[in-house]
Amino acid sequence: MKPIYLLAAALLWATPALADEFDIVLKPGPGGDTTSVTCAACHSIDYIKMNSPFMSPAIWKAEVTKMRTAFGAPIDQTTADEILGYVIAAYGVPAKP
Numbered sequence: 001m002k003p004i005y006l007l008a009a010a011l012l013w014a015t016p017a018l019a020d021e022f023d024i025v026l027k028p029g030p031g032g033d034t035t036s037v038t039c040a041a042c043h044s045i046d047y048i049k050m051n052s053p054f055m056s057p058a059i060w061k062a063e064v065t066k067m068r069t070a071f072g073a074p075i076d077q078t079t080a081d082e083i084l085g086y087v088i089a090a091y092g093v094p095a096k097p
């Protein structure tokens, strides 16, 4: 029994530090750095991860467009295309048939 208690105590102690460091890192890939920098300007980059289970390519496109038009994100077309390619590849789900 004793080793299990020790392990549990160690995990409890370690968790907050781990959450801090790894929570808000996007998957590596082309355009990933641009996305992290550009999309973190107004809100947590976690928004990308939190929404990823529902995001088909079309929804991602609408989402990036909304950030630019409705919320005024200063992102030019080239950068938007790069970000879109990245989020679809790394955090997109296939379109519904």
Ligand code: HEC
Binding pocket: 038, 039, 040, 041, 042, 043, 047, 048, 051, 063, 064, 066, 067, 071, 072, 073, 074, 075, 083, 087
């Ligand atoms: C100019 C500020 C700004 C920038 C830059 C920005 N966003 Fe947003 N984003 C917002 C606002 C405002 C909301 C909605 C309010 C909230 O929930 O905080 C939002 C919400 C979201 C959401 C949650 C779903 C939704 O529509 O509310 C996602 C996903 C998202 N943004 C993705 C992105 C991505 C990807 C980028 C980079 C292309 C980006 N954002 C850049 C302002 C911005």
